[in-house]
Amino acid sequence: MLKICYNGHYYSEHEAILQAGNKSYRYGDGFFETIRVWKNEILLSSYHKKELKKV
DSSP states (O other), X not given: OOEEEETTEEEETTSOOSXXXXXXXXXXXXXXXXXXXXXXXXXXXXXXXXXXXXX
């Protein structure tokens, strides 16, 4: 069984967590961040932390 983490809570893949009126769901709003990892270290971690705080 797959799990989905949504706002720090885990849900079953079959459990509805978004409502049809959700703006992000309806208009495709969202946030996507690609983070490169090398030898278990996040490269440019301070940059990524700043970007995540902007959201």
